[in-house]
Amino acid sequence: xxxxxxxxxxxxxxxxxxxxxxxxxxxxxxxxxxxxxxxxxxxxxxxxxxxxxxxxxxxxxxxxxxxxxxxxxxxxxxxxxxxxxxxxxxxxxxxxxxxxxxxxxxxxxxxxxxxxxxxxxxxxxxxxxxxxxxxxxxxxxxxxxxxxxxxxxxxxxxxxxxxxxxxxxxxxxxxxxxxxxxxxxxxxxxxxxxxxxxxxxxxxxxxxxxxxxxxxxxxxxxxxxxxxxxxxxxxxxxxxxxxxxxxxxxxxxxxxxxxxxxxxxxxxxxxxxxxxxxxxxxxxxxxxxxxxxxxxxxxxxxxxxxxxxxxxxxxxxxxxxxxxxxxxxxxxxxxxxxxxxxxxxxxxxxxxxxxxxxxxxxxxxxxxxxxxxxxxxxxxxxxxxxxxxxxxxxxxxxxxxxxxxxxxxxxxxxxx
Amino acid sequence: xxxxxxxxxxxxxxxxxxxxxxxxxxxxxxxxxxxxxxxxxxxxxxxxxxxxxxxxxxxxxxxxxxxxxxxxxxxxxxxxxxxxxxxxxxxxxxxxxxxxxxxxxxxxxxxxxxxxxxxxxxxxxxxxxxxxxxxxxxxxxxxxxxxxxxxxxxxxxxxxxxxxxxxxxxxxxxxxxxxxxxxxxxxxxxxxxxxxxxxxxxxxxxxxxxxxxxxxxxxxxxxxxxxxxxxxxxxxxxxxxxxxxxxxxxxxxxxxxxxxxxxxxxxxxxxxxxxxxxxxxxxxxxxxxxxxxxxxxxxxxxxxxxxx
Numbered sequence: 001x002x003x004x005x006x007x008x009x010x011x012x013x014x015x016x017x018x019x020x021x022x023x024x025x026x027x028x029x030x031x032x033x034x035x036x037x038x039x040x041x042x043x044x045x046x047x048x049x050x051x052x053x054x055x056x057x058x059x060x061x062x063x064x065x066x067x068x069x070x071x072x073x074x075x076x077x078x079x080x081x082x083x084x085x086x087x088x089x090x091x092x093x094x095x096x097x098x099x100x101x102x103x104x105x106x107x108x109x110x111x112x113x114x115x116x117x118x119x120x121x122x123x124x125x126x127x128x129x130x131x132x133x134x135x136x137x138x139x140x141x142x143x144x145x146x147x148x149x150x151x152x153x154x155x156x157x158x159x160x161x162x163x164x165x166x167x168x169x170x171x172x173x174x175x176x177x178x179x180x181x182x183x184x185x186x187x188x189x190x191x192x193x194x195x196x197x198x199x200x201x202x203x204x205x206x207x208x209x210x211x212x213x214x215x216x217x218x219x220x221x222x223x224x225x226x227x228x229x230x231x232x233x234x235x236x237x238x239x240x241x242x243x244x245x246x247x248x249x250x251x252x253x254x255x256x257x258x259x260x261x262x263x264x265x266x267x268x269x270x271x272x273x274x275x276x277x278x279x280x281x282x283x284x285x286x287x288x289x290x291x292x293x294x295x296x297x298x299x300x301x302x303x304x305x306x307x308x309x310x311x312x313x314x315x316x317x318x319x320x321x322x323x324x325x326x327x328x329x330x331x332x333x334x335x336x337x338x339x340x341x342x343x344x345x346x347x348x349x350x351x352x353x354x355x356x357x358x359x360x361x362x363x364x365x366x367x368x369x370x371x372x373x374x375x376x377x378x379x380x381x382x383x384x385x386x387x388x389x390x391x392x393x394x395x396x397x398x399x400x401x402x403x404x405x406x407x408x409x410x411x412x413x414x415x416x
Numbered sequence: 417x418x419x420x421x422x423x424x425x426x427x428x429x430x431x432x433x434x435x436x437x438x439x440x441x442x443x444x445x446x447x448x449x450x451x452x453x454x455x456x457x458x459x460x461x462x463x464x465x466x467x468x469x470x471x472x473x474x475x476x477x478x479x480x481x482x483x484x485x486x487x488x489x490x491x492x493x494x495x496x497x498x499x500x501x502x503x504x505x506x507x508x509x510x511x512x513x514x515x516x517x518x519x520x521x522x523x524x525x526x527x528x529x530x531x532x533x534x535x536x537x538x539x540x541x542x543x544x545x546x547x548x549x550x551x552x553x554x555x556x557x558x559x560x561x562x563x564x565x566x567x568x569x570x571x572x573x574x575x576x577x578x579x580x581x582x583x584x585x586x587x588x589x590x591x592x593x594x595x596x597x598x599x600x601x602x603x604x605x606x607x608x609x610x611x612x613x614x615x616x617x618x619x620x621x622x623x624x625x626x627x628x629x630x631x632x633x634x635x636x637x638x639x640x641x642x643x644x645x646x647x648x649x650x651x652x653x654x655x656x657x658x659x660x661x662x663x664x665x666x667x668x669x670x671x672x673x674x675x676x677x678x679x680x681x682x683x684x685x686x687x688x689x690x691x692x693x694x695x696x697x698x699x700x701x702x703x704x705x706x707x708x709x710x711x712x713x714x715x716x717x718x719x720x721x722x723x724x
Contacts, residue, residue, distance in 0.1 A: 123520075149520040153493065203493060203518050209486035247486035252474060255485065291483045294476040294699075298675055338648055338675070371647050372551060406547070413484065413516045 088119030091409030095174035102395035110135045153203040164213040167285040169193035177333045179379045179399045183349035184327035188308040190221020215241040236266040257287040279312035305330030314353040325355040342366040351387045359385040377401040449495040453698030454706040461596045475698020478673040492517035502533035503558035530577030532570040550644025563628035622671035661686045667724040691720035
């Protein structure tokens with residue numbers, strides 16, 4: 001045997017057993033690798049399937065979004081091309097009653113059709129107006145400019161507006177919880193606190209809500225007819241106002257709101273009383289609210305009242321005398337469910353000239369809100385009256401009120 | 417000499433005031449007021465120690481009828497930023513508060529006003545805007561927060577709003593956003609797996625607020641208890657809804673901050689299960705973050721489905 005053959009045999013003896021020994025472990029390793037690969041493949045397939053699903057979902061969303069974007073773009077183009085695109089928000093409230101007053105008879109009372117418009121003027125101010133037509137007349141009830149970006153928490157307002165006196169005097173009558181303006185408010189303030197003039201309010205930088213207002217007006221009170229609003233007069237015969245208003249959350253569901261107001265007219269002169277004198281009308285308003293946060297749609301209770309004190313020279317007998325007349329009202333209203341609410345109003349309204357003579361009103365009422373914008377209300381009032389100035393303010397009275405709002409309509413923060 | 421002393425004193429005082437202010441500005445967190453608790457939660461997650469976020473609502477309110485509380489006014493007055501849901505969800509109360517808050521930098525359109533609905537694929541955009549259709553939302557259904565994928569859009573909008581106003585902190589906001597989105601993605605994958613049994617389940621809802629949720633998890637809406645959005649049902653509507661539920665074999669009745677009277681009445685007539693879900697985060701420790709809130713809704717639905 002030559003060396004080459006011996007070498008071959010030597011390597012055969014070494015390699016064959018080595019191969020035999022090595023081969024099973026190699027096969028086992030390969031099986032494991034194949035298993036691993038199979039698992040990885042399965043995982044990858046699952047991932048790819050999930051990815052494909054998500055991709056499909058995304059594509060669907062994108063297609064839907066693209067469709068919607070195209071629609072919106074088209075609408076935007078249409079709006080932009082319309083000349084009325086910058087028109088203000090417009091709304092209207094209609095307020096009417098069917099009523100029967102024992103001492104005055106029956107009436108279909110067209111109380112108001114109130115058209116409201118509001119919009120920003122520029123970055124510095126906005127404006128709003130209410131035009132009200134009723135059975136008596138058509139008037140600019142409010143039309144005012146309000147600043148939006150004065151520094152130091154200040155806000156100015158000018159024009160014709162409801163002066164910041166008390167609480168209910170700033171409501172338009174269709175926003176009351178009951179049908180009529182309380183006589184106490186009507187006789188002291190003169191119904192709504194409508195005034196031509198200017199106001200400056202300041203929000204105090206306190207952690208709680210505290211706001212102060214100062215104002216100057218030609219006169220205050222929509223139905224205050226003792227003063228002619230059309231004529232110029234001395235500054236001393238204008239009305240000047242100061243008010244402080246605050247609010248506290250007693251808890252998430254209970255709150256208290258408190259305000260005090262003072263309207264001072266240095267010199268009130270009427271033709272029959274050339275001597276004249278000042279007039280001071282003061283007011284305190286208090287509102288308690290229970291608004292359970294989780295069920296404000298169905299539950300709630302408001303207890304609110306105002307006390308007024310009027311001091312002025314008024315005709316009494318043959319001459320004029322300074323008289324102080326305290327007046328006020330208080331009402332409670334409870335929400336029964338989403339559509340129904342009921343309440344009671346007590347009203348104590350003296351004659352300003354003879355405070356001993358009073359009209360006391362007791363008025364239970366129930367309200368059915370078919371929707372946020374459509375409301376029916378039934379109210380009974382009994383007025384115990386010894387003022388004897390107006391027979392319609394006496395005895396038993398029944399009201400069925402229907403109030404609706406259409407279009408954009410918001411009286412904002414003041415009538416919350 | 418006397419006047420020199422005065423000058424020195426004045427300079428020192430001025431410097432003190434300046435540094436005092438600078439120190440205060442450095443230390444003061446960014447005050448973010450949000451309209452809902454989930455937006456406050458996301459703002460805290462993204463802004464961390466740089467922000468002080470507070471929600472005006474507690475999460476239990478019906479968002480279309482939140483009381484206009486004067487106590488919200490000082491909060492809005494002092495806010496550096498306002499994050500809101502948009503799509504007119506807060507239209508009945510937020511504009512009135514903003515008018516009174518004397519804070520032009522958070523007014524609509526200003527950089528400090530963060531509209532979290534930007535970029536959301538809006539559902540239920542009305543074909544006609546008329547109140548005969550109830551209290552319609554002209555811009556579409558504003559309850560997009562119920563779809564967790566929209567939660568990612570809300571978080572991105574908040575991060576972008578923070579960075580737009582405080583660009584010096586952008587890297588921090590972006591890093592925190594990425595971490596939050598990763599957490600949310602994990603939760604979304606979990607919910608999608610969990611919610612598999614909900615696919616194809618027919619539901620009736622009280623108000624039309626569950627479209628986004630139904631869309632994400634494959635639920636089919638058969639009808640609403642309300643006659644139209646914001647309008648309570650008439651007896652006739654309830655009768656026809658009962659018939660429809662029986663025909664369609666609706667399994668679940670979903671409601672939120674509304675009364676359970678009509679849902680229970682329908683359930684007794686049709687055998688469907690009633691489930692009260694949360695429309696917003698907040699309200700309880702089970703739902704005090706956005707992730708816990710979506711989790712609560714998915715779990716509550718699954719539990720109700722088992723009962724039906």
